[in-house]
Amino acid sequence: MFQLLRIDFSRDNRKYLNGLSQTISQVQREFAPARGRIFDRDGELLATNDVQYELGISPPNVVTPKDVATTLSDLLDKSVTDLVLATQSDRPYVLVQRPVSAELGELIKAKRAEGAVDLDGVDLTPIPHRVYPGGQLASQVLGFVAYNQDGRQVGYFGVEGFYNDLLAGHSVKGIERFVPFDVQPDPTPDQGADLYLTLDRDVQYLVEVTMADAINRYGAAGGSIIVINPQNGEILGMSSWPTYDPNNYVQSPPGDPENPVVSGQYEPGSTFKVLTMAAALDSGMVTPQTPFMDAGLVEVGGAFIRNWSGAAYGPVDMVGCLQHSLNVCLASLSTQMGPTTFYNYLSTFGVGHPTGVDLAAEAAGRLKVPGDPDWFESDLGTNAFGQGVALTPLQLATAVSAIANGGTMMQPHILLRVENRKRSFTTQPQVLGRPIKPETAATLTEMLVQSLERGEGSGALVPGYRIAGKTGTAQIPIPGGYDENKTIASFIGWGPVDAPQFLVLINLDQPSSSIWGSETAAPLFGDMVKRLVVLLEIPPDDARRALAGQ
Amino acid sequence: MPSVYADQILRAFRQAPWRKQVQTVAALSIALLIIAVIGGFYLAAASRAGTAGRDVQRLEGRKAELIQENDELRAKLAELRSITRLADRARALGFAPAQMEQVEYLPVKNYPQPALVEAPPPEPVEGPPRAAVVSPGDWLAEQWQSLTGSREGIPMPGG
Numbered sequence: 001m002f003q004l005l006r007i008d009f010s011r012d013n014r015k016y017l018n019g020l021s022q023t024i025s026q027v028q029r030e031f032a033p034a035r036g037r038i039f040d041r042d043g044e045l046l047a048t049n050d051v052q053y054e055l056g057i058s059p060p061n062v063v064t065p066k067d068v069a070t071t072l073s074d075l076l077d078k079s080v081t082d083l084v085l086a087t088q089s090d091r092p093y094v095l096v097q098r099p100v101s102a103e104l105g106e107l108i109k110a111k112r113a114e115g116a117v118d119l120d121g122v123d124l125t126p127i128p129h130r131v132y133p134g135g136q137l138a139s140q141v142l143g144f145v146a147y148n149q150d151g152r153q154v155g156y157f158g159v160e161g162f163y164n165d166l167l168a169g170h171s172v173k174g175i176e177r178f179v180p181f182d183v184q185p186d187p188t189p190d191q192g193a194d195l196y197l198t199l200d201r202d203v204q205y206l207v208e209v210t211m212a213d214a215i216n217r218y219g220a221a222g223g224s225i226i227v228i229n230p231q232n233g234e235i236l237g238m239s240s241w242p243t244y245d246p247n248n249y250v251q252s253p254p255g256d257p258e259n260p261v262v263s264g265q266y267e268p269g270s271t272f273k274v275l276t277m278a279a280a281l282d283s284g285m286v287t288p289q290t291p292f293m294d295a296g297l298v299e300v301g302g303a304f305i306r307n308w309s310g311a312a313y314g315p316v317d318m319v320g321c322l323q324h325s326l327n328v329c330l331a332s333l334s335t336q337m338g339p340t341t342f343y344n345y346l347s348t349f350g351v352g353h354p355t356g357v358d359l360a361a362e363a364a365g366r367l368k369v370p371g372d373p374d375w376f377e378s379d380l381g382t383n384a385f386g387q388g389v390a391l392t393p394l395q396l397a398t399a400v401s402a403i404a405n406g407g408t409m410m411q412p413h414i415l416l417r418v419e420n421r422k423r424s425f426t427t428q429p430q431v432l433g434r435p436i437k438p439e440t441a442a443t444l445t446e447m448l449v450q451s452l453e454r455g456e457g458s459g460a461l462v463p464g465y466r467i468a469g470k471t472g473t474a475q476i477p478i479p480g481g482y483d484e485n486k487t488i489a490s491f492i493g494w495g496p497v498d499a500p501q502f503l504v505l506i507n508l509d510q511p512s513s514s515i516w517g518s519e520t521a522a523p524l525f526g527d528m529v530k531r532l533v534v535l536l537e538i539p540p541d542d543a544r545r546a547l548a549g550q
Numbered sequence: 551m552p553s554v555y556a557d558q559i560l561r562a563f564r565q566a567p568w569r570k571q572v573q574t575v576a577a578l579s580i581a582l583l584i585i586a587v588i589g590g591f592y593l594a595a596a597s598r599a600g601t602a603g604r605d606v607q608r609l610e611g612r613k614a615e616l617i618q619e620n621d622e623l624r625a626k627l628a629e630l631r632s633i634t635r636l637a638d639r640a641r642a643l644g645f646a647p648a649q650m651e652q653v654e655y656l657p658v659k660n661y662p663q664p665a666l667v668e669a670p671p672p673e674p675v676e677g678p679p680r681a682a683v684v685s686p687g688d689w690l691a692e693q694w695q696s697l698t699g700s701r702e703g704i705p706m707p708g709g
Binding site: 034044045048049050051102126131133134135137179180181182183184185186201202205462463464530531533534539540543544547 | 596599600601602603604606607610614617618621622624625628629631632633634637647648649650653655657
């Protein structure tokens, strides 16, 4: 007549009940590993992780909507009306804010624990967060981490971008069970590896302080500095201006998040003459004493090339050509070498090829060669003094490091060591090429030392240390020619020349106090190297030889 | 024949109805006992599994908390040790970066130093210098050209 109970054992019903039971008792989720940390060469932390929260409301669990709305409104600067509407929503979960800082998350937890207000239904879900304790320090080298559409952390630019796979580790999928009888330990994902960089935090700080100082001192619009060890290609410091804080890239997005030292291409100007002279010496065409009659003007492929000062220097030797940075002399050398020899040398120096540095978004530069539709015979002359050829600062530093390192060009790199699960993998220095003979490198080094000691770049000299280097003042190409007022002032130098431990390239964009590299970048180099030798514990040449002899 | 009587008594005893009932009850009791023992063991094991499961849940939660706490402390420590902060603090305490001339180098036995790589000496130059890249004749011609022709030169970079 009436029915109190019916148990339906049909297949469909069993399937439904089974599914319902599994939905309630377990959930399939992805167990993500912690992202690997980044250290400098001495183990100082450059990037690590902490926690932020996702704040949401589960309307079915809210008991006192007024408490929830007013408390969150005070803490989050959100309107009470919106929050009340969220508590009354039909949806099972309403996202209120993501991310919420760790401090705020802890404050909400504390309020809930106090019990003064009823915050039932307020959900705080921890989410991983990347932290850069040094703020702006090495920001362009490190890059930053953001969340992609799936809510996963992904590294962009710099080390974070290049080594994203290593740092991210591998997440595993598993089942989280809520019924105690079925509970099993969470699966362990492959942790992200910790990376130790070749960067020296103290050198990096010096580079950034020097850069900031240069911007004020010389009224430059921007610039970049790189310090590498020419003997093994290790990048010790690298910075560009303007910079940004990777902790706040959302609030203050960087104008250019890329690292201009590896991504920014420019016409290097006179610092490039070092490579032209290296080619001329190595091909046997000239020696340091080869005389040159400087007329102050030379015609190459229909273009008339003058010296930077417009003056004719008369009889000089090759050291004089470098000392006075004579465009006419260098253009004559490249012309006499001929395009095949000249461009072959530039190619072996890596001009026009990426260095293969382990940083994201490296640019290849541009070297026009005969046969290219935009190559003209006049390029043979202008390329000799760094015009009409595009390089990244890192490419130029790498090429010149071959001269500092006895003719052997080492691959620049930023990764020193990888550590994962107590295993350590150390990066081995790689030879990128041997563009010139050791004798040529030694000869040119000596020429650059002499030209620096006698020439316009004497501001770069450091008492007690023999330094080789070259100034540069490059004009900035604009449509239809070159800007007549704006320059890139630069200096590239290394030392101590008998045992080089650093090579520094400084570029200043559009300095307003003086357009010349000899008056801006060169003294800046000198001031910086005076601090650098202390940080790198490099004794003056006399003391070093005396110590080595003991 | 006493043995015949004895057999009859024994058969009657074996075939007695209460005897069968006793056997059945005993068998059921034993079965129940076994089930109860197994059930007891099962309950004990299930209870222990449940307790262990709760422990695992609690420990996983605690582990996550500790990892989070550890990360936060590590980040805070790194922030406190950041070079910008240390430099500011050192400056506030009256320290200044060491200058080159203030440093005295002393020989310390076994102090790790980078290997000294001696660059080869410059190539010796023998005999008179080779021909000039630009001859005096060319130079004169260039000068003549520069005097006679008003030519558009391209802007020149330099030192």
